[in-house]
Amino acid sequence: MSTSTEPAATTPRATHPELHKPQPYRDLATRIGARYGLLVVWLLLIAVFVALNGDVFLRPLTAQTIASTKAVVAILALAALVPLVVGQFDLSVASQFGLAQALCAGLVVKQGLPAWPGVLVVLLVGAVFGVANGFLVAVARINAFVVTLATGTLAIGLTQWYTGGAQIIGSFPESFTSAGRANLAGVPLPFVYVLVLAAGMWVMLEYTRWGRRAYAIGGNARAALLSGVNVRRMTVTSFAVAGVVSAGAGALQVTILGAASPEVGAQFLLPAFAGVFLGAAALRPGRFNAWGTVIAVYFLATGIVGLQQLGAPFYIEQFFNGGALLIAVAVAQYSAERRRRAAAAKPG
Template identity: 40%
Template sequence: MSVSESTTPERGKPSVNYARIFERYALLLVWLLLIIGFSVAMPDSFMRWGNFSILFASYAPAALLALAIIIPLTSGDYDLAVGATMTLSSCLIAVLNAWQGVPIELCIALALLTGVAVGLFHALFIVYFRIPSLVVTLGSTSLMSGLVQWFTNSSTIGGIDNALIMAVVGGRLLGVPYAFYYALAAAVVMWYVFDFTPLGRRLLFVGRGREVARLNGIAVERVRVGSLVMSSVVASAAGALYAGVLGSADPYSGLNYLLPAFAAAFLGSTTIMPGRFNPWGTIVAVYFLGTGITGLTMFGIPLWVTNVFNGGALILAVTISQLTRGREAPDIG
């Protein structure tokens, strides 16, 4: 029986739970109302396909970063280092390609391998030394930020191979740059893994209760290691996407994505599949927040309002997520 249906004992027929359906799609409705509101306020500038095309492409790295965050969150760990990992990846690609002349394909492969190394580094301290994930990933954020500033000389690096730029934003489908579709493809893969594979069930099982999962024969440590590694690899892929969108690498700007990505991860757990971190809810949340920031920017709102918007969204999202998750029955069967 679907979560949106209940059975009436008198007739044994399913009845639709409209409150549940509304909860699932409330954020989509609010997103639509936000678009309508900005369109009415700025009829000559906001409601243009070119505006949305830029929005979809520019927030694709943030979408990948938010997807990276929900992998360890599902298994009960936090990865605060995804922003630094993304920055490390984009700057590594830029330094190797623009300064050292390494082919762009090899640069991307090395960046992804660096993501594997970062994930294993986190897993060593979090899983085997049992240090809280918040502490480890916060420390590694500072560590990676220092390394990036060192090997980039704290400077923005241009001159990245045009092949990467063309592959990310040069081509378009339905008027939208390919960057958006890469994030969408990652969401499809993650949705399939989370909902239709034993691995996805194990992740959820571990996140809901590690001791219970261990008693049921699940290799909890292995699942946690895998989730931390995959989080870093996806964050590294976001770095490659980010380098392609910008056409350059900045040793500082990537960290600005961390707060909105976390806000999107928690806000996404209140929609589509309330009570669970899920990729579709995360994608919707990223572009909901992106629409709000874009609209406010077009209004000419000062820059500090963006920080207030992101911070308020994170607090509200975590609060709603905790309330939703607290009343959800474990969905692991």
């Protein structure tokens, strides 16, 4: 009996042409769901609160309160966004914010400086703080987590030293406080500032050479460097922008409250980063972006306020923000992985 050593003939598996046909409608639905899913969930969340507690939730005061009180968080989230685009974390944005609000109030109340020149000084201090962070990260090559954790702690110490551990309360010019308390056609001015800042940051990141280079560094810093991008300068600039925006948030806080506290700052860090990471799952999935960040911040604010109006305990905010951050990081990582797989699957 002889055995054949020839390989057995293989018969191609029957295939269904329909499985290999392009599915434009399915692909379109997937893209729309990825881009606008957070907006849909936001609308559903609003619908739930309207159904459960519409008499209270639908009051104009609720929307105005959310828009105004969460403006500072939104601005801090936009501050944290810029270093994240270039692949760096700035854990000091909340501490810089705390120092800025104390310094802004102190310059006016303690030193008698006119309010708006005092704001300029605060913005300058924020820029110096940011440049120092960027220099230590990009030039001294110290890990951004370590640098910003250390400088953030330093900012807390400076805040406590400057305030003496006490609130700064005094008289502020009406033109100064009205900048944080007035409305424009029924819309709180702080929310208007958020929209203006987000629009400016959107243009900067999406339609300028600086923004394209920033995203390139965040994607692959080594490749960006080899292509001629000055990674060090871009990194320093991103931290400087974060410092100025954080300082602006501190000044806005003073215009809203008319006072400053040495304890303000740390509690804003988690909501800000939750907004940035959750925003990376909206509009531009897997990519940090300005409008997604703003949408995410106000989505979280809507959920917290709605739950509190239903009688939820005060600590629900921490659970909500912490859970949202975990989900946001997971979704953002999944979206980025899908983009990498899609790019690798393309011919060539």
